[in-house]
Amino acid sequence: MSETHATIAPGAPVFPPGRYGRRRNPGRRRPVLRALLVAVLLAAMGLVAAKLYNQYGDPEYRAEVITYTGITDSRVVVDFRVTLPPGGSATCLLRARAHDGAEVGHTEVVVNAEPGARHATVRHEVPTSARPFIGEVLRCRPAG
Structure with a gap:
């Protein structure tokens, strides 16, 4: 027969004394430590986002392909x-791809805007090692 105590709530488990070690108090938590860890994590994520934005994203340099023509076996x-x-310059990376998606040529071109102008239209030839299917602008970044 098991031993019951009047101070134990009905349905609560009864453990033999000394058998499972010391039980923790359920109310002991560290909210300050948790808040500090969350703050450090958010700061680290912010630094990573800023680094990636500076490296890959600059909304002032956007390129759009108007057309690609003059397709031959070599260009x-x-x-x-x-x-x-306004009045700035950029280095743009152009790429030519074959019908199967393989890159068959690429080149960089420096684009200069007229003083005070925010747009520049450019025509550039991309030499290729095989017949291209499409010509595209991968990215533009500040010249230098």
Whole structure:
């Protein structure tokens, strides 16, 4: 027969004394430590986001392909428009791809805007090692 105590609530488990070690108090938590860890995590995520934005994203340098023409076995001509800071310059990476998606050529071109102008339209030839299917602008970044 098991031993029952009047101070134990009905339905609560009864453990033999000394058998399972010391039980923890259920109310002991560290909210300050948890808040500090969350703050450090958010700060680290903010630093990573800022680094990635500076490295890969600059909304002042946008390029859009107008057309790609002059497709031969060794080249494609890409017409594109670049949005720049007024009077600024950018280095744009152009790429030509074959029908199966393989890159068959790439080149960098420096684009300069007229003083006070925010846009520059450029036509540039991309030399290729095989017949291209498409010409595209991968990215533009500040020249330098």
